[in-house]
Amino acid sequence: MDKMYLLWKALTRKKMTHKTSYFFIVMFALCIASCNNDSVESYVNTPTPRPLEIPQLFQDLILDPVIPSNNPQTEEGIALGKKLFFDPILSDNNTQACAGCHKTSNAFTDDTRFSDGIDGLFGNRNSMPLFNLAWNYDNKFFWDGRESGLENQAFEPVTNSIEMHTTWEAVTQKLQQHSEYPELFNAAFGTATIDSVLVSKAIAQFERTLISANSKFDKYLLGTASLTTEETNGFNIFMDESKGDCFHCHGSDNNPLWTDNKFHNNGLDTSFSDIGFGKVTGDPADNGKFRSPSLRNLAFSAPYMHDGRFETLEEVINHYSEGLQNSPTIDPLMKKVDQGGVQLSPQEKADLKAFLLSLSDLDFINNPNFSNP
Numbered sequence: 001m002d003k004m005y006l007l008w009k010a011l012t013r014k015k016m017t018h019k020t021s022y023f024f025i026v027m028f029a030l031c032i033a034s035c036n037n038d039s040v041e042s043y044v045n046t047p048t049p050r051p052l053e054i055p056q057l058f059q060d061l062i063l064d065p066v067i068p069s070n071n072p073q074t075e076e077g078i079a080l081g082k083k084l085f086f087d088p089i090l091s092d093n094n095t096q097a098c099a100g101c102h103k104t105s106n107a108f109t110d111d112t113r114f115s116d117g118i119d120g121l122f123g124n125r126n127s128m129p130l131f132n133l134a135w136n137y138d139n140k141f142f143w144d145g146r147e148s149g150l151e152n153q154a155f156e157p158v159t160n161s162i163e164m165h166t167t168w169e170a171v172t173q174k175l176q177q178h179s180e181y182p183e184l185f186n187a188a189f190g191t192a193t194i195d196s197v198l199v200s201k202a203i204a205q206f207e208r209t210l211i212s213a214n215s216k217f218d219k220y221l222l223g224t225a226s227l228t229t230e231e232t233n234g235f236n237i238f239m240d241e242s243k244g245d246c247f248h249c250h251g252s253d254n255n256p257l258w259t260d261n262k263f264h265n266n267g268l269d270t271s272f273s274d275i276g277f278g279k280v281t282g283d284p285a286d287n288g289k290f291r292s293p294s295l296r297n298l299a300f301s302a303p304y305m306h307d308g309r310f311e312t313l314e315e316v317i318n319h320y321s322e323g324l325q326n327s328p329t330i331d332p333l334m335k336k337v338d339q340g341g342v343q344l345s346p347q348e349k350a351d352l353k354a355f356l357l358s359l360s361d362l363d364f365i366n367n368p369n370f371s372n373p
Contacts, residue, residue, distance in 0.1 A: 085206055
C-alpha cells in the first residue's frame, strides 16, 4: 500500500510530461494488480501433508499402501473425516453416524449380527471391521466387492435406504449451513463449497489412518514378545496344510494383513439366499463367494462371517473342522469337504484359538486418535 500511495502522489503532480504520466499510470495499475494477487494468495489454503505411519512389519513384508493421487493424506482432511465419521448429521434424522455400525471398541465393526438403520430396519450382512484398508490392493470393498475404492465405500451408506436413508443433496445442505463445517472443508480442500465427493474423500482419509499392527503376534515377530506353547502350536496348526490349512486365504507371518482380500466360498451353505460376489460379477461361478476378512482383532469383532452367523471363535473353528457344506462353487482350498472339514482334535482347536487371539491389538481399539472427538 505504501508503494501505491507514492505512485499516486507522483501521478497527481501538475508538472509531468505526457510520457511520464502514461508511465506512472501503467505502474500504478501493475501495483494494484500485485497487491490484489498478494491478498488472494494470503487466503489460499494449503493443507498440511500427513503421510501414513507405516508399521515396520508392513514396510518389511508387503507393498506400499494404496493412496489415490487425487486424495492425498493431510492433517486437515483426516481431522475433518474423523469428525464426519462420528457425526450423525450424515443421516436423515441426525441419529446415526458411521460409527454407529463401526464401533471403535469392536475394531470398527458392530457387536450385533445385523446393524439397524435410522428406521429400525436391519440389513442382511454383518458390518465389516475397518482397519488396514489402505492395503486392499484390489481396491474392492464390502463383503461382495461391489465398490471400487475407499472413497466409494464411504459414499454409499448415506443413500442406503436401510442405513442413513437420506440424499446427498440434503446432507450437503446441512453441512453447508453448519457453523463449523464450511471452514473445515476450506482448510482441508481449499473450498468452503461442500459436496458429496469431498465428504467421501475426507472420511476415506480418516479410515486410511485406522492401522492395526501391534498385536502380541506382531511383537513376537519383532522380537519383543514371546508366545505361549498353545499359541505356538496354534500357529503351526494354522500353517499346516494337513491340519488347519488357514494361510492360503488368511495370510501368514509373511503377510501381516492376515487376509488375501480375495473372494471365496468357504462352505457355509449348500445353496445361497445371498449370492455375494456373484451378484457383482454376474458369473454363477462366483455365487456364494465373499471377501476374506482379516483375522486381526477377532477378540473384539464377534459375531463372525458375512452374515454374523457364528457368535464365538469356537463355532468358527468347528465349522472348518467338521461343519463344511458342499456346493458347486465351494473353494478348492476347503479340505476334506466330504468329511465335513479338517477334523481337528479338541486340543488342536484350543491351540488354534489361542493363536488367533494373539492377533488382537488392544492399542488399536484404545487409540485416542480413533475415538469420538
